[in-house]
Amino acid sequence: MTVLNKPLAAVYALRALSVIFMVCALFWAFRRLFDATKFGAVYRHKLPHQILINVILVSIAIGITTGGLPVIQTFDTVTVFQLVRLKLLTYLNLLLQVVIYTMVVHSWQLKQKALELEMSLKESEISLLRIQTNPHFLFNTLNLLHSEIPERPELAQELIFELSDLLRGTIAISDKKRILLSDEIELIEHYLAIQKARFTERLHFSIDIGKESQTLHIPPMLIMPLVENVIKHAISRTINPVHLDVKTRYIEGELCITVCNSWPEATTPTFNAGSGHNNIVETLKLEYDHASFSMNFVNGISCAKITIHHGF
Structure with missing residues (x-):
């Protein structure tokens, strides 16, 4: 198997970080565009729909960035199967992170909505008191x-x-x-x-x-x-x-x-x-x-x- 010197390893690390950054940037842009459509408003409050939508969007982003993280050049000691497995594991890892991110954001949105609802109910109570007094x-x-x-x-x-x-x-x-x-x-x-x-x-x-x-x-x-x-x-x-x-x-x-x-x-x-x-x-x-x-x-x-x- 190929042994990389330190400068070459640094180059591959920078390439990997740049690809991850591009995937995140494209995903963010796609998400903003989707939220601006009528479908974004329809499926905004349902967690399963949010997870599915985010998985699809991040998959598109990965596809645009040439299939994910760059793979280090190897000799014949690394099989094609191992290369495919590496890409697949990388892809699944990104999807898992997107799912976790979606669940965290959805939980935070629910808490915010509950807080706003509580404030609205307080306003309604004030309105009721206003009628009474x-x-x-x-x-x-x-x-x-x-x-x-x-x-x-x-x-x-x-x-x-x-x-x-x-x-x-x-x-x-x-x-x-x-x-x-x-x-x-x-x-x-x-x-x-x-x-x-x-x-x-x-x-x-x-x-x-x-x-x-x-x-x-x-x-x-x-x-x-x-x-x-x-x-x-x-x-x-x-x-x-x-x-x-x-x-x-x-x-x-x-x-x-x-x-x-x-x-x-x-x-x-x-x-x-x-x-x-x-x-x-x-x-x-x-x-x-x-x-x-x-x-x-x-x-x-x-x-x-x-x-x-x-x-x-």
């Missing part, structure tokens, strides 16, 4: 009760029950990661009943919940901020009647939630994303692989739409 909401409700007690005591009593049920319901779901969609709709009904008594003929609302969607579990406070937004930015800014419509449908694995309201003024309403909308976007991003939130204004109707593709 919102001074303007409580102040307006108490003022409404004060004015109705002398003239319509039955209505005042009913509003006290509605407020009590609303606060009790928000406390009950404040520490939960998932709640029934029907439970959040029940809170919305209590909230709108109070607002209806406050705005009387200026507010008309309808709630249409599909039978298939009632038993689905969703993150808490996913719909309520949209309803609040209509009260705050639509009804409070006009003296004309506004119709609010809440609708949910679940068809073939897709949950669609829409909160729409009419706009009786001639001017086009402006939309500024607030903390409620940002919380919805972040929650959807963290909780689901395929979900979206959008808002539009067409023919005097403003609509907020949540779409979730999920098996539930």
Whole structure:
């Protein structure tokens, strides 16, 4: 077998390092290109898919760099079988390192996602507390009760029950990661009943919940901020009647939630994303692989739409 002097051994070592560097650089470039495609988003969260994709990409990178690490020139004392075995072992070693790398990165991503989800849940808890202790909401409700007690005591009593049920319901779901969609709709009904008594003929609302969607579990406070937004930015800014419509449908694995309201003024309403909308976007991003939130204004109707593709 050939014995290499030190300078020649150093040359082969440098060649080996350069090939490894080229393989890593090509793999990184291929991975970035793949992540930029729609397939990268689809298979991003599944470990078996990630391992398979990375193995394929690194194999392509090795193929481009002329089949892997350079093999030292030998005489006939080293058989062809040994050469093939050396290349195969080198290739398998690189694949094993890629698999380990993929598992480590995937584990780190899961931990990051769990941390972000925990932070999002904290934001939801804060939103729930805001509903419970919102001074303007409580102040307006108490003022409404004060004015109705002398003239319509039955209505005042009913509003006290509605407020009590609303606060009790928000406390009950404040520490939960998932709640029934029907439970959040029940809170919305209590909230709108109070607002209806406050705005009387200026507010008309309808709630249409599909039978298939009632038993689905969703993150808490996913719909309520949209309803609040209509009260705050639509009804409070006009003296004309506004119709609010809440609708949910679940068809073939897709949950669609829409909160729409009419706009009786001639001017086009402006939309500024607030903390409620940002919380919805972040929650959807963290909780689901395929979900979206959008808002539009067409023919005097403003609509907020949540779409979730999920098996539930």
